[in-house]
Amino acid sequence: MMDFHCHLDLYPSARTVHTEAARRCEFVWLVTTSPRAFIATSRILQxxxxxxISPGLHPEVAHQRHNELPLLLEEIGRASAVGEVGLDGSARYREHFSVQKAIFEATVERCSELGGRVLSIHSRSAAKEVLDTLERHSAHGTAVLHWFSDSPTQLRRAIELGCWFSIGPAMLRSANGLRLAASLPSERVVPESDGPFAKLDSRPIMPWQAMDIVGPLANVWGLTEDKVRAQLTENGRELRHMMTAENSQ
Ligand SMILES: [Zn+2]
Structure with missing residues (x-):
């Protein structure tokens, strides 16, 4: 069991979920939504x-938390992984797009200056701008696009740029999600829960359920479930290796 994008600190019973995840999962990437949440979570959870646990600044709270940007940039200096960061161009957050862009630009630039980080990136209705930013700072490291939902054109571009993709069971419930998943490079895909935000049958997805993508992926990739499971496990180990301390300076 592996989960490469989880808001573990935001489950109603975070401590219990954390203990259970540590017991059941080979690996969990806990992405935080703000630099202060990163500090608090790192203190509270064993x-x-x-x-x-990685420092982030979620685009949905960018307009409320932009004054925490210097703290984020400082934390990135000590971290090997960064997230959740990114851009959200959907109707609800579009009015704050310029603040989001300034934060994301500075974040990616910092990762690039430091020689690269592994980033978990939100790109809802903003894949083009996300990819433009990554392109401007080509030494950013490894970008993992979480729950990619943009156009096939932007997906092709992301693949050419060397992006990885974390995908979850909720994404594969939609026809569009399945269509996009079919064209992902299988050697750059890892599982994610995106819990507790992502839900299945109105229940938050748990970290140990992220691997439930195996069945639907086997269908769209035309491979056996065993093959898909082995591939995801291998990918996960490779990505995790990139996230270990030796990458940070
Ligand atoms: Zn998320």
Missing amino acids: PAPTII
Whole structure:
């Protein structure tokens, strides 16, 4: 079991979920939504060797938390992984797009200056701008696009840029999600829960359910479930290796 994008600190019973995830999962990437949340979460949850907590600044709260940008840039200096960061161009957040862009630009630039980081990136209705930013700072490291939902054209561009993709069971419930998943490079896909935001049958997806993507992926990739499971596990280990301390300076 692996989960490469989880808001573990935001489940109603975070401590219990954390203990359970540490016991059941080979690896969990806990992405935070603000630099202060990163500090609080790192203090509250017991360190576990299989759980990485990364500093982020979610685009949905960018307009409320932009004054935490200097703190984020400082934290990135000590972290090997960064997230959740990115852009959200959907109707609800579009009015704050310029603040989001300034934050994301500075974040990616910082990762690039530091020689690269592994980033978990939100790109809802903004894949073009996300990819433009990554392109401007080509030494940013490894970008993992979480729950990619943009056009096939932007997907092709992301693949050419070397992006990875974290996808979850909720994404594969939609026809569009399945269509996009079919064209992903299988060697750059890892599972994610995006819990507790992402839900199945109105229940938050748990970190140990992220691997439920195996069945639907086997269908769209035309492979056996065993093959898909083995591939995802191999990918996950490779990505996790990139996120270990030796990458940070
Ligand atoms: Zn998320």
